[in-house]
Amino acid sequence: MNTADALSSGKSDFLFRYTQWMEAVHGNSVGTSNKLMDLFQQLLMMTAGNVEEALQWLTELDQRYHLADDRYSIGNLIEDLKRQGLLEEDAQSGKMSLTKKAEKGLRQKSLEEVFKNLKAGKTGQHKTQDTGKGDERHPETRSWQFGDDLNRLDLTGTLSNTYRRSGADGWELKEEDFEVFESDYHTSTSTVLMIDLSHSMILYGEDRITPARKTAMALAELIMTRYPKDTLDIVAFGNEAWEVSVKDLPYLQVGPFHTNTRAGLQRARMILSRRKNRNKQIFMITDGKPSCHHEFGRLYKNPYGLDRKIVNKVLDEAVICRREGITITTFMIAHDGYLQHFIQEMTEANAGRAYYSKLDQLGTFIFEDYTRNRKKRNIR
Secondary structure, eight states, X not given: OTTEEEEEOSSSSEEEEEHHHHHHHHSSSXXXXXXXXHHHHHHHHHTTTOHHHHHHHXXXXXXXXXXXXXXXXXXXXXXXXXXTTSEEEOTTTOOEEEOHHHHHHHHHHHHHHHHHXXXXXXXXXXXXXXXXSXXXXXXXXXXXXXXXXXXXXOHHHHXXXXXXXXXXXXXXXXXXXXXXEEEEEEOOEXXXXXXXXXXXXXGGGOOOHHHHHHHHHHHHXXXXXXXXXXXXXXXXXXXXXXXXOGGGGGGXXXXXXXXXXXXXXXXXXXXXXXXXXXXXXXXXXXXXXXXXXXXXXXXXEOOSSOOHHHHHHHHHHHHHHHHXXXXXXXXXXXXXXXXXXXXXXXXXXHTOEXXXXXXXXXXXXXXXXXXXXXXXXXXX
């Protein structure tokens, strides 16, 4: 992450200096307990929900940088977390894990962080004509049509039309005088979020999986709390592709996998075929390079460059999605030129969209695209 500088501890592990939280912990504006809680949540994001590892990191950071004080220690934090029902301890092993309440808290925190970035204006260039985050009335008006909501009636325009047609003496209001404001409306949408869990997501000293995991949790919380008529399914893909439940999102980890993009798209398409919503879309978070697929009952893999045998199978799947009315939006978190060329090929095959995102902008890009794509111009 861009907030952490890896410092060798002289042992087998690494310590991380989180400067933005350290300054806040030692400041006077907010209590130590709140800031230790905030740092602990960030560490949980980075350790894929591993409570023991996150507490170990927090303890090491405290020993080196004196984050806690005499009034509030790491032990106090642990007791508070237990008392609030956020941690539970196994009676036999003594190991602690997150509760469902804590998992929901992580999703809510992720959502808050993404919306904070949205308000700060960290947005990208989007290939869509719709704007805004809710049902909105536009200044443009048009003639009323049967079925239009009278709450959108332009009273001034309507009366003006009557006056121009009949004059002040023969005042008579007719159907043809009515004017209504144009508006946007939200549509119900079925989304499959694909997350690349191949080994390259943590290679080269860059943590790409933590922002992907955080963004998935935030998107899940957004849909469940604000768009209950929408559906969200999550598909993870490596050598294979499999479905992931919302409750398992905090624990997603990269494996020793190649990248079977084709299998991910096939699984996502199968899920969307069962959904009744008219609008269907796939959001894919990846570092870009498909490196395997199944053929003749075995896994064909080539991690070097872009193998056209593999690439062409992915492009075929993108075309099938397009024919079935499924838009693929790719969020590319690597910037190699040849990888971007592949993403462009896939986007053209699907008539979809592609964004090349920095890791700290990933959530913003996805949320802007999701909220905008739910809106259509009301033509009735």
